[in-house]
Amino acid sequence: MASGSAIRGSRVGAGPMGEAERGDAAPRRRVSYWCANRHETRPSFALDAQIPESWDCPRCGLPASRDADNPPPPPKNEPYKTHLAYVKERRTDEEAEQILQEALQQLRERVARGEIIL
Known part of the structure; x- marks a missing residue:
């Protein structure tokens, strides 16, 4: 059996309802x-x-x-770019080939000095 002192249909802290009690x-x-x-x-x-x-x-x-006749276009979703894609945007094939040759030359020199054992 429920307690006789319970307030039904309300919650703790609830005040009176309606515009008159809350203000306009x-x-x-x-x-x-x-x-x-x-x-x-x-x-x-x-x-x-x-x-x-x-x-x-x-x-x-x-x-x-707010312009019904000319709504904004959907945003363009840029595809995910890899690191290589960003590098290719900055470098030409000739520049990439030159950088590769310089890196290979440095590697060969280090192997010749014995710093790296292959």
């Missing part, structure tokens, strides 16, 4: 944003708040703008 909500305005997938998002902002130019679509995650 701040005046707000809803702003529409559209993404490239034509999803419309309508977040609300306080009247005196600065409205952002873009907003992330909660349905697909793409950026959205």
